[in-house]
Amino acid sequence: MQKSMNFLIKSASVAIATTTLLISQPVLANDHHSTTPSTSKTTKVVATTKDNIVQVAVANGSFKTLVAAVKAAGLVDTLSSKGPFTVFAPTDAAFAKLPPGTVENLLKPENKAALVKFLTYHVVGGKAIAAKSIKAGSTLVKTVDGGSVKVTKTSKGVVIDNSKVITADVPASNGVIHVIDSVLLPPDLQ
Secondary structure, X not given: OHHHHXXXXXXHHHHHHHHHHHHHOOEOOOOOOOOOOOOOOOOOOOOOXXXXXXXXXXXXXXXXXXXXXXXHOOOHHHHHOOOOEEEEEEOHHHXXXXXXXXXXXXXXXXXXXXXXXXXXXXXXXXXXXXXXXXXXXXXXXEOOOOOEEEEEEEOOEEEEOXXXXXXXXXXXXXXXXXXXXXXXXXXXXX
């Protein structure tokens, strides 16, 4: 039982970190007008640069789980601040791929530290990374939680660890969001 709870906490923490990264690192995503191959679902995100990362996520409607996690972790003020941030934001569909109960366990008050780690693994602080500025190949990018994600760019698009960027370069007043199709899991939470 304890191992299952630890796995759920680790999984949720990774998802939260991924979301945070998407919000803070716009350079790592594809052009937001691009679509992915027909095998992937494209999430359309419309934003103005007047809205901050949190406001863009709330207004979109595809990030209800992420927004709930950011609120539970107490990160709303941080992700609404000046930034800049690049955020790798998993959609609700991405969170739905996690094992049953994972998100619910991460959102429990006693798991707040794991949730913060999970969410901040999804955020790059101090810069807004645009997809067009990413060179072909792979590179490691440091996240707010202190870990690193592998960013790979090919002719087919951008991948963050094993998550495909399905919508890139969503602008916000304090950074950029790259929408991803899977939750990122920090290695120490897997």
